[in-house]
Amino acid sequence: MIARPASIAVAIAGALLLAVLLFPIYWMIAASLMPESRLFDSHSLLPAALTLEHYRALFDERDFLVPIRNSLLVSGLTTAVAVPVAALCAYALARLRMRGKGLLLAGVLAISMFPQISIVPPLFLILRELRLLNTYAGLVLPYLTFSMPLAIWLLTGFFRQLPRDLEEAAMLDGATRMRTLRDVVLPLAAPGVASTAILTFLYCWNEFLFALSFTLGPDRYTVPVAITLFRGRYQVPWGEVLAGTVLATIPVALLVLGCQRRIVAGLTVGATKG
Amino acid sequence: MAAITLARLSKTYPNGHVAIRDVDLRIEDGEFLVLVGPSGCGKSTLLRLIAGLETPTDGRIAIGDVDVTAQPPQRRDLAMVFQSYALYPHMTVRDNLAYGLRMRRTDAATIARQVASAAEALHIEDVLDRRPAQLSGGQRQRVALGRAIVRKPNAFLLDEPLSNLDPSLRTEARAELRRLHRMLGITVVYVTHDQEEAMTLSGRIAVMRDGALEQVAPPLDIYARPANTFVARFIGAPAMNLLPGAIAGIKRPDHAVVGIRPHDVRVGRDGTVRATVDLVEPRGPDYVLHLHLDGSDAPFLAVVNGAAPPAVGTEVFITLPVDRLHIFDERDGRRLGGPA
Numbered sequence: 001m002i003a004r005p006a007s008i009a010v011a012i013a014g015a016l017l018l019a020v021l022l023f024p025i026y027w028m029i030a031a032s033l034m035p036e037s038r039l040f041d042s043h044s045l046l047p048a049a050l051t052l053e054h055y056r057a058l059f060d061e062r063d064f065l066v067p068i069r070n071s072l073l074v075s076g077l078t079t080a081v082a083v084p085v086a087a088l089c090a091y092a093l094a095r096l097r098m099r100g101k102g103l104l105l106a107g108v109l110a111i112s113m114f115p116q117i118s119i120v121p122p123l124f125l126i127l128r129e130l131r132l133l134n135t136y137a138g139l140v141l142p143y144l145t146f147s148m149p150l151a152i153w154l155l156t157g158f159f160r161q162l163p164r165d166l167e168e169a170a171m172l173d174g175a176t177r178m179r180t181l182r183d184v185v186l187p188l189a190a191p192g193v194a195s196t197a198i199l200t201f202l203y204c205w206n207e208f209l210f211a212l213s214f215t216l217g218p219d220r221y222t223v224p225v226a227i228t229l230f231r232g233r234y235q236v237p238w239g240e241v242l243a244g245t246v247l248a249t250i251p252v253a254l255l256v257l258g259c260q261r262r263i264v265a266g267l268t269v270g271a272t273k274g
Numbered sequence: 275m276a277a278i279t280l281a282r283l284s285k286t287y288p289n290g291h292v293a294i295r296d297v298d299l300r301i302e303d304g305e306f307l308v309l310v311g312p313s314g315c316g317k318s319t320l321l322r323l324i325a326g327l328e329t330p331t332d333g334r335i336a337i338g339d340v341d342v343t344a345q346p347p348q349r350r351d352l353a354m355v356f357q358s359y360a361l362y363p364h365m366t367v368r369d370n371l372a373y374g375l376r377m378r379r380t381d382a383a384t385i386a387r388q389v390a391s392a393a394e395a396l397h398i399e400d401v402l403d404r405r406p407a408q409l410s411g412g413q414r415q416r417v418a419l420g421r422a423i424v425r426k427p428n429a430f431l432l433d434e435p436l437s438n439l440d441p442s443l444r445t446e447a448r449a450e451l452r453r454l455h456r457m458l459g460i461t462v463v464y465v466t467h468d469q470e471e472a473m474t475l476s477g478r479i480a481v482m483r484d485g486a487l488e489q490v491a492p493p494l495d496i497y498a499r500p501a502n503t504f505v506a507r508f509i510g511a512p513a514m515n516l517l518p519g520a521i522a523g524i525k526r527p528d529h530a531v532v533g534i535r536p537h538d539v540r541v542g543r544d545g546t547v548r549a550t551v552d553l554v555e556p557r558g559p560d561y562v563l564h565l566h567l568d569g570s571d572a573p574f575l576a577v578v579n580g581a582a583p584p585a586v587g588t589e590v591f592i593t594l595p596v597d598r599l600h601i602f603d604e605r606d607g608r609r610l611g612g613p614a
Contacts, residue, residue: 163358163360165356165358165360166360166362166363168325168327168347168354168356168360169354169356169360169361169362169421170362170373171326171327171346171347171348172325172326172327172347172348172350172352172353172354172374173373173374173377173421174348174351174374174377174378175348175373175377176348179377183362183373184362187364188363188364
């Protein structure tokens, strides 16, 4: 095959863009492996010396497994609650005839439009009354406020794309609405459900403000909070911060790379009406 | 198996569109009824009302002696074949066939037996373990039929089930459908926009326009005695010619419109009306002539046999045999008289 000049130009532009986007990640990994003393005096793109010291410190001195466990638990629980409940809501919104459906969908969207900071104080008061501050439930419940609208919108889009005939055929075959959802809609929307679950998980994994506001001590900190609070009064332990961010990125990166096709489908759904 | 009775059935959509108006129809037990009409006439909506996929705004639907108007589709025990076939893409053919039986809590042995016999009747035994995506169009159509016949429902509802097939397969599938109907003796309601399909398949044809029934009768009756000008033009191909009564020599009543089928027109060197040949369409066994009649602007068609049709532009004379003329009222299109 002979490459045309245009496609070569596109390839070069793509490579440049990729380089720009990937550079911070490279820098993060490289710096996390450099001794603290060399971090600020090296002007080379390649690390002058390599060490695993920061990673050792992360686990030996900071007990970084605790925030990782917290983050996994909170994100996983939120996803496990949000996606099934949202699937029920979304199916109703996509298919059932009911009054005020448009208003309801707009309302769901409006909820996710509030600046997050504006609901922190009321949520804090509610959680304090319920004695849920500094608990996993005290994070999962607030996380549902943003993950549910996201999941409902994504899933409604996916369900709407499915051919109606299939559901009608199932109903004539004698399946109830719930059976139809289980036997026909969910299996066919599986890629959509999977990408919704991944996106929900990502949002929870990256969430910072709620986690900072509703946890009170290191035993409940999530990864973003824990890393932020590494900084001491007089210095920022950059090496450990970067090692922590590398560890926080790895599971997410693996998840995304493993499912990238489905995520792209998820992000573009609704962009073109099926 | 059961008769289906529709009484003063109406459906008006929230936006004010009247899809079905005042339909009274009784489909007898074991009958093959074809709903036919131009697109948008409400025939699919009527089928969906029977299925329970739409709710009527007025009127009743009964299956056998049971009023099912308020019942959801799951409770009506009907089987439907969709135009798209609507096969479950994530299930094998076997599971597609078995799904309706499973929903009715049939035991596994009975399911296996009924799936096998349906597959045998439709010659799809070899593809039972494939997914719908791996089947040809004809096979998919058979599986869709199989899903309907496997559980002996009250009636079959078919929504243009042959329209996605190649023309060559369609004739075959049509014969197959008639054979199945004879074999199972089940009530069938069949929707199509193709009048030829309606003619060849049905026991009775129901012609619809604008949500209302225009005429319900056996195919040959409809062909021979159309109830109005709409039915007259819709059934039969090429469509019946309509022309003012005066041209055909019909004086009374003075508001008569005369209809004659292109096959009944005689074209020759002499006759009652002079015409010019605009176009000649060879069809193999015969020719369709597009004629321009003296004293009329409406296009006029005639079908002629023989080796040498008149050339384009020549003048011919046509005869309209009186015993072949259908007479309609010009004002409302109703049939006034014609061949018995």
